[in-house]
Amino acid sequence: MSTDGNDSPLETLLLPFASGALAWPDDGALFLRARDGWPLHRQPLPGLVCVQSFKPEYDRLQRSGLDTDDTQRRFPLALVLPPRQRDEARALFAEAISRLQPGGIVVASMANDEGAKSGEADLARIGGPLQTLSKNKCRVFWTGPLNDAADEALAAQWQALDAPRPILDGRFVSRPGVFAWDRVDAASALLARHLPDDLAGVGADLGAGYGYLAAETLARNPRVAALDLYEAEARALDLARINMRKIASSATLGFHWHDVTAGLPQRYDFIVSNPPFHAQGRADRPDIGRRFIAAAADALKPGGRLWLVANRHLPYESVLDARFGSVRTVAQQDGFKAIEAIKAGR
Incomplete structure (x- = not known):
């Protein structure tokens, strides 16, 4: 296209x-x-x-x-x-x-x-x-x-x-055509390794895919009360529903077939995201990632935290600096960067 x-x-x-x-x-x-x-x-x-x-x-x-x-x-x-x-x-x-x-x-x-x-x-x-x-x-x-x-x-x-099939030694199910459908992509793996263990309250995963980052977030953060998974591809969201049933967590889960670039319907204490940087073609679309960041900034409560991973070359720093009180790069590896951004207080 x-x-x-x-x-x-x-x-x-x-x-x-x-x-x-x-x-x-x-x-x-x-x-x-x-x-x-x-x-x-x-x-x-x-x-x-x-x-x-x-x-x-x-x-x-x-x-x-x-x-x-x-x-x-x-x-x-x-x-x-x-x-x-x-x-x-x-x-x-x-x-x-x-x-x-x-x-x-x-x-x-x-x-x-x-x-x-x-x-x-x-x-x-x-x-x-x-x-x-x-x-x-x-x-x-x-x-x-x-x-x-x-x-x-x-x-x-x-x-x-197109039927869901086991991947990663049966930990998840997935299907062809979903992003990184038969593996954990390197960017999500980098973010997962550096997620903190003190996330609490109500959170969201933007661009949740088949549920890997959401599962890793809950595994590390037992104080999370609720987690909403937002995904634009219904075929991926169906997988996330299946995969999250296997997670041993007391958190309340929500699943939303939603275009994140249009904004989010509620406020959150924290957000994790590996935003897409392509649409349905192969050309880079950094505007999508920037809109994910803006949507996260609008949805986070004062003091709320965004944990984000992106390709190192994508120009996200300007919108991060403009929309958040503090921004730090937590890790860089294999061409990716993991970032924590904290929304300014009132």
Whole structure:
């Protein structure tokens, strides 16, 4: 996806309908990993149902008035914007086929530098022969009318790729496509090693992922009364709910599918965070981290503490210095920095 306001994969996804190669079905279409953008509003798309598990994109779809109410019915057409992570994309192709009416068609689009060639080959493996168009440095490819997957056993195998699975010797469960899905990322590990043992009261984990930092926080801090986990990706938040059930803690837990950059709904004694610095593309987005820091500053009580980890090169110091009474770098290692920031008192 471009960062200049154009969404080339989305525009290319609708190319077969704009060119007349495909007709829009009377019974509508299911759009998996849907994103809003001008191509969705260029021509009427009656009956379009958009499915998106990433809260910022979901919110954009709703603000545009698009239907996000998936009732699990079957459709004559499934549109897909597959992610770069290949196992996640394969699961999505299998899901798309499973949601078709008899004779339905799957249409997918990917940027050439985001795995379009591999995505096209994968859809052909379970969907049979494809047709393809290229434009905008992207490919759009679609199946013929399907009654079932061309390889039903493979389709079932790929659909299972999205199921939660044990990682880290069974300590957590995770799934492909979630950030650092099969490991502890180095930044979170650095912050966890330097977390204090005197955090107390009500806290929050911003960008909680599958729950690693939240689990480490509670393991070190028995005086925490409550911890809210905020995560924009619903697939990750579902994992965090499972993983936090295993934690031996008396703390009350809250789980929030929420875009942290829009602000937080309540006040906290402390916050921990490994904020994202990418959106759904690969380019650095330090503005996201800065907005996480601003949201934390607004939500912390006077004297509240933010424990933050970030890539060393990301320019967060200006917003930290502006929004907090004191800021110190606790540790630097492997290109990351762990920071404690304390909000000024009244």
